[in-house]
Amino acid sequence: MIHMAHIHRVSCPGCDHDTETQMWVPSGLGPSLYACPQCNTTFPSGRIEWPHMSVPGKLWYIVNSSALAVFLGLFGGTLIAWSVLCLQGGVRAKFEPSGAAYIAGILAWGCLIALLQALRIRQSLMRVRAGETGPFRPRFWSIVNGLQFKMAMAIWIPPILAFVVRKTLIE
Numbered sequence: 235m236i237h238m239a240h241i242h243r244v245s246c247p248g249c250d251h252d253t254e255t256q257m258w259v260p261s262g263l264g265p266s267l268y269a270c271p272q273c274n275t276t277f278p279s280g281r282i283e284w285p286h287m288s289v290p291g292k293l294w295y296i297v298n299s300s301a302l303a304v305f306l307g308l309f310g311g312t313l314i315a316w317s318v319l320c321l322q323g324g325v326r327a328k329f330e331p332s333g334a335a336y337i338a339g340i341l342a343w344g345c346l347i348a349l350l351q352a353l354r355i356r357q358s359l360m361r362v363r364a365g366e367t368g369p370f371r372p373r374f375w376s377i378v379n380g381l382q383f384k385m386a387m388a389i390w391i392p393p394i395l396a397f398v399v400r401k402t403l404i405e
């Protein structure tokens with residue numbers, strides 16, 4: 235059984251600082267060593283760079299990334315459709331995600347996630363080519379660490395913004 239909401243924190247063995255929040259099932263791509271941003275301890279990330287990945291590993295990354303794009307695309311699309319309805323003032327009516335906003339939302343989130351996952355392969359190839367494979371310092375704005383969790387949070391930005399705009403400017 236797949237635990238959709240499974241959240242796992244990767245902590246530094248030196249100072250227990252949370253270096254990464256993993257959600258769902260990690261894709262496994264990235265520098266093999268992390269350096270803690272707080273105390274500089276180096277520890278294995280459980281990740282592997284693209285050229286060093288086995289064929290099943292690469293296939294897994296593609297299947298995992300596609301599933302993420304579809305799942306978060308559908309969910310994010312629903313939230314975009316809700317946001318549009320919220321701005322139009324119709325949230326109290328029965329919400330049925332349909333129409334242009336839903337389709338556009340699914341495509342926007344799905345394509346963005348697919349694009350970022352493809353960009354991660356490119357970044358990995360460039361790191362290996364440049365001999366800069368780590369230790370990698372996980373960062374908030376990096377797409378290397380914890381991207382699934384970051385995207386799962388990002389899809390909530392449009393409905394929150396729409397709700398705030400409606401409450402402050404429209405009502």
Ligand SMILES: [Zn+2]
Pocket residue numbers: 246247248249250251270271272273274275
């Ligand atoms: Zn540390």
